[in-house]
Amino acid sequence: MKSRWLILVLIAAAIALPWGFYDWSHHRHDGFLISVLSQTGMMIVLALSYNMLLGQAGLFSLCHATFFGIGGYAMVHFLNAAGHDELPVPMEIMPLLAGLSGLGLAILFGAMATKQRATAFAMITLGIGELMATAALMFHHFFGGEGGVTTDRMIDNSVFGLTYASGIQVYYLIVAWTLIAVALMYFLTLTPLGRMANATRDNYERAQFIGYDPRMVRFIQFALSGFFAGIGGGLYAITYEIVTFDALAAPLSANALLMAYIGGTTVFGGPILGAILITLLQSGVSLLSNSWLVYVGVMFIGMVIFAPSGLAGIIQAHGPIQRAGRLGRLTVPYLRLVLPALALLLGFVGLVELMSFLTIGAAQGKKLILFGNPIDVHATVPWVVSSVSLVVGGTWLRFEAAVFHRVWERLSAEVSR
Amino acid sequence: MTALSLRDVRKNFGPTEIIRGVSLDIAPGERHCIIGPNGAGKTTCFNLISGRFPISSGEILLNDQRIDTLPPHKINRLGLSRSFQITSIFHRLSVFENLRCALLWSRGYRYSFWSPLWRQKALNEAAEHLLEELNLAARRDILAGLLSYAEQRALEIGMTIAGGASVILLDEPTAGMSNTETDYAMALIRRVTQGKTLLMVEHDMKVVFDLADTITVLVYGQVIASGPPEAVRANRAVQEAYLGALEE
Known part of the structure; x- marks a missing residue:
């Protein structure tokens, strides 16, 4: 299998890349590179979890950043609690808690949204996204208002005795959790639920007449996708040690859509390609040009018109x-x-x-x-x-x-x- | 005991009454065909029985249990399965995946997101077996949407019977088929519905009189005759309303 090699190469690259740009004379990592790579990792998780909805279940959600963001906010509070010795959880397990926060909120909102289909579903998720963005600015206690909430990731509790003071340690934590999340999401596509999500996407009615309640299929899929988005948000909080309302507002939801779509929603790995490409553009081209968003936008429109199956679809063809x-x-x-x-x-x-x-x-x-x-x-x-x-x-x-x-x-x- | 019975079932869309008091009793194992001119309400009847639309009044019983208030998936779980007039399959899944999906619920997998499909030996063997039975083994990994029309119809029949339902509703399974394809499809239907209760809407009179134990004639939402083929053929009202019009 060729794709197996590709996966191994990607993993090897993710592990080795920071050392390719290591400054041996000053014994320093390239900070910019580490930050781009870290960002790529969490965006891969975001884009793939979004594609659990868009590509796999045919659900056009406009509030995916909500679950990413809530994972981030929750993580800040978990880390703060851990810093005060109130939460004896090692750093390596923390992203799981962020995921559970995303899951909890996705259960709540999913129960509302997945009762509806198609346009009505999209409308409800749009409302949810706006609701959460507003809430983030109103409820200062949890969200910290416009300034967001900050934390210190050095909680001095690690399975491996790491301090996570340096970016490279955090980066490897991100690599590990990205791999875990990607593997789990791939596993899901091979289970009865994953297959029935495809089935309800293709033909809602037929799914009913083979005994499945399509709303239940979509609800569970939605909740699980919120779980993974929450993990992504948790990694975000660990990396930046600050979470503001940008982490759950509409532009990030749109970004999730862009990454998944440009990468290709019909192939499992498509959104990974999209996340890598968009993050590179975001961090590379944005240094060169003020107008980088224009290019991303034009690329998106071009893809929608000429290659609706995305980059992965082009390769597959x-x-x-x-x-x-x-x-x-x-x-x-x-x-x-x-x-x-x-x-x-x-x-x-x-x-x-x-x-x-x-x-x-x-x-x-x-x-x-x-x-x-x-x-x-x-x-x-x-x-x-x-x-x-x-x-x-x-x-x-x-x-x-x-x-x-x-x-x-x-x-x-x-x-x- | 009846496998399926309708008691004075009525359905109106707005002020128009489409189904005007239909009563039917279908015995277990019976092959029952519904015929009638276009717009008589045959497909609507199917939609009411399978729970696609709610009924306006009356009762529908499956194995002596009320089903007229249940959603389609619950009716299906009680042992009633249907096909559609316009082919209804999962077009972006492979033929094999279509059949496997149709098997999942009846085999108790429910909404499992922890059991990997590739390890479910019995399930996969059952899906392979169905493929053979439908003569689609050579098309196993092709997307269902790319099959020929006759193959798609065969696949849909396979999906309809896969869950092991005891009552099967087929809505014009041979519509749009050539003669050879029709013969093939009917042989397939006979084979896979062995021992099951079959309720079928069909336009092809040759097929109907060949297959049916009982024929019900539906005209303008009302049953005008119901009985064995010979009796229906001899029925005056049927000849006038329906068969006569065809023979002109």
């Missing part, structure tokens, strides 16, 4: 051709896409950045620098170059895409014969 040993025949058509795609990208990014620097950038006193040359955003040339690049690239890409499409169709037909 190559399976039959690859098994027939004809993947090589796609090389040239793919290469022919590169230039026009780059031109289109350059034109689009150019225009977005020019506009952004004309307004926000100017206010921040920044200068647009491309390939080491400062660009005058008020000159005509960069605007013309970008526009021409966008239009020419777009037109050219349409042509090449049609060529690619024809080759693809022919290959698929050959392979399926």
Whole structure:
């Protein structure tokens, strides 16, 4: 099995990566890298648990961050209690408590939401999300208002005698819990409940007529997905030692949706890809550009229109051709896409950045620098170059895409014969 | 004892009464066909019996137990299973998974999220056995949505009987099939419903008179005749209302 190798490679990379960037002369880890990797871990848990709803049960939830957030808030209070010697639980077990907090809240809200289907379900979850976001600002005792709640993760209680003072120790805790959560969520897809979640997604009525109450299936699935989201939130709290209402507000719910969808909801591992990609964009591109959200948004729309099965779906679609040993025949058509795609990208990014620097950038006193040359955003040339690049690239890409499409169709037909 | 009985069942949608006092008694093991012109309320009748819609008044009993107030999944658990006129399967699951799902509840798995399916030997063998019986073994791992129409119908019949229900409702199982496909489907239905009570809506008269022990003729939401095939064929009112119209 190829996917087994891929999993091993991913795990090995997750363990080894921090050491690849270790600063041996100062005996220091690369803090930025560790923080990006930690973030990736908790986002993988969030995206996968969201996909238990969207991809596996066909439930379009808009409040998934609620359970992530509650896991985070609960974790802060657990850690504080542990710090005062009131909660004798070792750090390694703590994320489980956060998960149980998520589970508890998901049982409550799931009982309300899963009575309804489709649009009504989405509406209820939207309401729940807003309700919780408001509650987070109103109930200072638990949520700490706008400033959030803070904690100190050095609770001096660890199975392995670790202090969790350094980011690398926390990172490995995150790796461990991410692996546990991913493995459990995968296991769930192989149980009667997991299979019936797929079944109620495909055909609600048929599920009833083989003896299942689809609402019960969805309720349990919803509750369990809240459990895993809670674990993710717990890891968040341990990492940042502060949880504010960002951890349960709508933008994070939207992020969960983006990651799951862009990665691919039809394949179990899809959301993992999505979480890695979005986190990298978030931490990488956001350093380079103010407009990184624009790119994520455009990418999302592009995926919805052109590749609704996401990145994993695209990869999966190559399976039959690859098994027939004809993947090589796609090389040239793919290469022919590169230039026009780059031109289109350059034109689009150019225009977005020019506009952004004309307004926000100017206010921040920044200068647009491309390939080491400062660009005058008020000159005509960069605007013309970008526009021409966008239009020419777009037109050219349409042509090449049609060529690619024809080759693809022919290959698929050959392979399926 | 009756396997299924309807007592003065009525159903109205708004002011229109669709089912106008239907009473039926079906004995265990009987093969009972409902015929009638389009819009007579045959499918509605099925929807009422299986709990898809609530009835407006009357009583429905399954093995002498009231079921007309129960939701569909509870009716199913009491031993009544149905198929749909428009194929109703899990189209994004494989053929094997479809059948396995249909077996789950009756084998007591309920909402288990702790028993891995791959280790349930008896369950998996039963699903494989069903595949063989339906002649779909070669299509085992194909998504159900990609099967041919006749294969999908066969799969649905398989899912309908999988749970071991004692009363089977089939809604036009041969609709849209060619003659050979119809013959094949009917042979399959005979085989898999051996010893069960069968209630079937069917338009193909050859099929009906071949299979049925009892035929009920439904016109405008009312039973105008019910009895053995010969008696129904000879019935004046039926000839006028239905069969005659067909033979013209």
